Amino acid sequence: ECFSKHPLQNRWALWFFKNDKSKTWQDNLRLITKFDTVEDFWALYSNIQLASKLTSGCDYSLFKDGIEPMWEDNRNKRGGRWLITLSKQQRHAELDRFWLETLLCLIGEMFDDYSEDVCGAVINIRAKGDKIAIWTQEAENRDGVIHIGRVYKERLGLSSKMVIGYQAHADTATKSGSLMKNKFVV
Amino acid sequence: EKKRYDREFLLGFQFIFASM
Numbered sequence: 001e002c003f004s005k006h007p008l009q010n011r012w013a014l015w016f017f018k019n020d021k022s023k024t025w026q027d028n029l030r031l032i033t034k035f036d037t038v039e040d041f042w043a044l045y046s047n048i049q050l051a052s053k054l055t056s057g058c059d060y061s062l063f064k065d066g067i068e069p070m071w072e073d074n075r076n077k078r079g080g081r082w083l084i085t086l087s088k089q090q091r092h093a094e095l096d097r098f099w100l101e102t103l104l105c106l107i108g109e110m111f112d113d114y115s116e117d118v119c120g121a122v123i124n125i126r127a128k129g130d131k132i133a134i135w136t137q138e139a140e141n142r143d144g145v146i147h148i149g150r151v152y153k154e155r156l157g158l159s160s161k162m163v164i165g166y167q168a169h170a171d172t173a174t175k176s177g178s179l180m181k182n183k184f185v186v
Numbered sequence: 187e188k189k190r191y192d193r194e195f196l197l198g199f200q201f202i203f204a205s206m
Contacts, residue, residue, distance in 0.1 A: 006189075006199075007189055009189040042199050104193050
């Protein structure tokens with residue numbers, strides 16, 4: 001019993017994206033590995049670069065096994081994301097902590113009965129400002145989306161004055177920048 | 187039975203790997 005690993009509710013896949021403009025978006029996306037125990041998660045986390053050490057243009061994505069980290073996947077296309085945008089200063093102070101908290105929320109199934117709505121999470125390392133998002137599978141599932149957003153905000157330790165927004169992928173795909181519309185905020 | 191783990195439980199395992 002002492003030596004058995006602790007199983008997770010789901011098997012998770014960690015993906016890595018490195019921006020190489022000579023290749024297609026999909027060719028730049030690589031599956032690193034899959035894991036389904038607490039111990040194997042830490043073995044992986046301890047052996048990869050911290051997000052803050054990645055070069056600009058890179059992403060990590062952690063998704064449930066069978067869901068690809070792209071809008072087009074059947075489990076994502078009706079969904080959306082709770083988006084955390086970080087200032088350049090936050091890369092030093094908070095980026096790695098926020099990403100680790102995000103990973104723990106996912107693998108620990110910390111969104112109660114709505115954990116089933118979660119598809120995965122993405123971190124984008126960008127010169128203009130990093131982003132972290134939790135993706136859920138159904139943007140119209142208001143109760144689930146709001147619950148996940150509230151728990152997530154609390155886990156990150158964000159102040160009640162800070163507002164985070166949820167955007168449907170269908171809207172994100174057709175709009176950008178200031179035109180991006182928040183479907184929900186918490 | 188669903189496998190749920192809280193933050194502190196999960197973090198406890200990080201130190202096992204950090205000390206190896």
